[in-house]
Amino acid sequence: MLSRILGTYLRPHRASIALLILLQMVQTVTFLLLPTMNAQLIDRGLLRGSIVDILWIGAVMVGVAAVQVAARMGAQYFGTGVATALGAALRSAIFRRVQDFSVHEVERFGAASLTTRTVNDVQQIQLVTVDGFGSIVSAPIMCVASIVLALQQDVPLTLVLLVFIPLATITVLVVMARMSPLYSLIQHSVDRMNRLLREQITGVRVIRAFVREDHERRRFGDANEELFQLTMRARRQAAMMFPIVWLLGNVFTVVVVWVGGSRIGSGDLTIGALSAFTGYVILILTSMLIAMYVFLTVPRAQVAARRVCEVLDTPASPSVDGAGDGGTGALPGHVDLRGAGFRYPGAEEPSLRDITLSVRPGETLALIGSTGSGKTTLLNLVLRLYETTTGSVLVNGTDVREVDRDALSATVGLVSQKPYLFAGTIATNLRYGRPEATDDELWHALDVAQVRDFVAGLPDGLDSAVVQGGGNFSGGQRQRLSIARTLVRRPDVYLFDDCFSGLDYATEAALRAALAPDIAGATVIVVAQRISTIRDADRIAVLDEGRVVGLGTHDELIAGNDVYRAIAQSQLTAQEAL
Numbered sequence: 001m002l003s004r005i006l007g008t009y010l011r012p013h014r015a016s017i018a019l020l021i022l023l024q025m026v027q028t029v030t031f032l033l034l035p036t037m038n039a040q041l042i043d044r045g046l047l048r049g050s051i052v053d054i055l056w057i058g059a060v061m062v063g064v065a066a067v068q069v070a071a072r073m074g075a076q077y078f079g080t081g082v083a084t085a086l087g088a089a090l091r092s093a094i095f096r097r098v099q100d101f102s103v104h105e106v107e108r109f110g111a112a113s114l115t116t117r118t119v120n121d122v123q124q125i126q127l128v129t130v131d132g133f134g135s136i137v138s139a140p141i142m143c144v145a146s147i148v149l150a151l152q153q154d155v156p157l158t159l160v161l162l163v164f165i166p167l168a169t170i171t172v173l174v175v176m177a178r179m180s181p182l183y184s185l186i187q188h189s190v191d192r193m194n195r196l197l198r199e200q201i202t203g204v205r206v207i208r209a210f211v212r213e214d215h216e217r218r219r220f221g222d223a224n225e226e227l228f229q230l231t232m233r234a235r236r237q238a239a240m241m242f243p244i245v246w247l248l249g250n251v252f253t254v255v256v257v258w259v260g261g262s263r264i265g266s267g268d269l270t271i272g273a274l275s276a277f278t279g280y281v282i283l284i285l286t287s288m289l290i291a292m293y294v295f296l297t298v299p300r301a302q303v304a305a306r307r308v309c310e311v312l313d314t315p316a317s318p319s320v321d322g323a324g325d326g327g328t329g330a331l332p333g334h335v336d337l338r339g340a341g342f343r344y345p346g347a348e349e350p351s352l353r354d355i356t357l358s359v360r361p362g363e364t365l366a367l368i369g370s371t372g373s374g375k376t377t378l379l380n381l382v383l384r385l386y387e388t389t390t391g392s393v394l395v396n397g398t399d400v401r402e403v404d405r406d407a408l409s410a411t412v413g414l415v416s417q418k419p420y421l422f423a424g425t426i427a428t429n430l431r432y433g434r435p436e437a438t439d440d441e442l443w444h445a446l447d448v449a450q451v452r453d454f455v456a457g458l459p460d461g462l463d464s465a466v467v468q469g470g471g472n473f474s475g476g477q478r479q480r481l482s483i484a485r486t487l488v489r490r491p492d493v494y495l496f497d498d499c500f501s502g503l504d505y506a507t508e509a510a511l512r513a514a515l516a517p518d519i520a521g522a523t524v525i526v527v528a529q530r531i532s533t534i535r536d537a538d539r540i541a542v543l544d545e546g547r548v549v550g551l552g553t554h555d556e557l558i559a560g561n562d563v564y565r566a567i568a569q570s571q572l573t574a575q576e577a578l
């Protein structure tokens with residue numbers, strides 16, 4: 001998964017990566033040159049007392065060190081650039097994919113997990129790019145070349161390496177094998193934390209109302225403790241690995257100096273060669289530590305890559321894919337449901353069965369029925385937020401599956417049951433569906449939605465701030481602002497999902513009266529709880545357990561439909577009781 005992501009998203013940066021690798025190689029060569037030069041400085045300069053050699057070799061060494069610094073800075077520059085670009089590209093790929101998800105897919109991953117994948121997981125993949133790339137190439141070269149150069153200095157000393165290298169390699173592999181599953185658990189734990197935090201922040205009022213702060217604190221504490229323990233375990237393993245390898249390295253250096261010292265004594269080795277040899281031992285050690293660091297970031301990045309790929313590989317939902325090209329036909333706003341049925345993924349029973357309804361421009365169809373009877377689901381089918389599992393839905397004579405998504409959204413406007421406002425201002429929210437709308441049009445929509453006085457009374461009027469979700473307004477204000485937002489768009493089809501029931505009777509009556517001329521030529525489907533909201537509708541469909549069990553005007557249904565009569569009577573009784 002990691003290699004696939006890197007292969008795909010790094011392709012545009014091939015030139016930078018080639019340069020990065022080249023600079024790492026230059027740096028590695030400079031590292032490898034210095035111990036041999038140092039040996040010459042000792043043997044030819046210091047031991048023979050030749051000032052010329054000391055100056056000359058010293059100057060070359062300074063030059064090599066300067067090249068090393070320049071190569072390191074260049075590699076850092078290109079590495080960071082590539083990693084930053086990779087992060088941006090990955091984040092936008094995930095974002096685009098999530099935009100194409102249906103509600104069901106978003107629910108399957110969960111908003112918190114999608115956030116973690118977009119931010120944290122991408123960061124893990126970036127880390128392996130910035131630190132890993134050059135190192136993956138340079139560490140093995142440095143290690144092998146150091147062994148060869150050490151061999152050149154002295155063969156018997158190099159044999160000691162045969163003990164050290166396998167020991168260090170086994171240590172790294174053991175620790176890696178134990179760490180990889182830990183990283184997977186850590187990412188899940190981060191997901192859980194995000195989910196809890198999100199739930200506790202958005203549900204803070206309910207938590208306080210039910211005095212469940214202690215319970216929530218415990219839940220958060222447990223999740224936090226789990227993340228702490230997992231991270232500590234991973235850190236402990238990593239912390240253990242580096243000192244063990246250093247210890248091995250130091251023991252090895254002592255052995256080298258001890259064996260080397262006796263060989264110098266017997267005249268088989270020069271002091272310079274021993275110094276070069278220890279220099280190469282340090283390089284071998286450094287390359288192993290670099291490799292270890294990369295190995296530590298790779299398992300983490302692999303887990304992150306798998307989670308990112310799960311999102312990227314989820315096919316764009318056909319229900320939101322801009323698949324079709326059928327346009328929206330000539331008859332603006334004609335909505336037809338033909339034997340439409342729908343079952344939620346994983347549900348045992350369908351939520352809608354065999355719905356056949358037709359609504360024409362200028363007509364208002366009201367939907368009424370008990371809780372869970374399928375009213376919202378039916379509206380979602382018209383907007384193709386979900387696709388019918390049987391039958392079809394047509395808008396302007398074209399199956400919505402064939403209609404381009406943007407064209408469908410432009411034709412159908414939904415005011416949802418749970419209004420959502422975006423962070424910004426009232427004006428930016430109202431212009432959400434039609435950025436070019438004038439201020440006059442905004443005020444007119446606010447007027448119709450019975451919220452003009454409220455907005456006019458705010459110190460900043462249309463430019464008043466809206467917090468994320470619209471939390472700085474009351475439920476009723478949010479609802480009316482969202483009605484105004486849809487009115488600004490002027491779609492051909494209006495879907496009002498139970499958005500009047502939060503208003504008091506007088507406001508609702510005023511809103512409906514103001515709305516009537518505005519939407520006169522449009523197709524309207526309105527879901528309502530109150531009979532008073534829908535009694536003037538051209539037709540009323542009564543839903544019960546996902547089926548249409550009655551269709552007609554208010555008077556017809558009162559006369560001939562038991563379910564409708566029962567709803568009407570219960571509301572009448574409630575009103576009389578007042």
Ligand SMILES: Nc1ncnc2c1ncn2[C@@H]1O[C@H](COP(=O)(O)OP(=O)(O)OP(=O)(O)O)[C@@H](O)[C@H]1O
Pocket residue numbers: 344345347351369370371372373374375376377378417
């Ligand atoms: N996302 C979902 N996943 C699974 N089942 C769902 C989902 N949303 C709704 N349902 C089920 O589908 C049925 C119809 O729900 P729907 O929201 O359409 O009812 P409704 O008539 O609009 O109810 P209400 O008046 O309470 O808003 C219900 O039985 C509900 O449990």
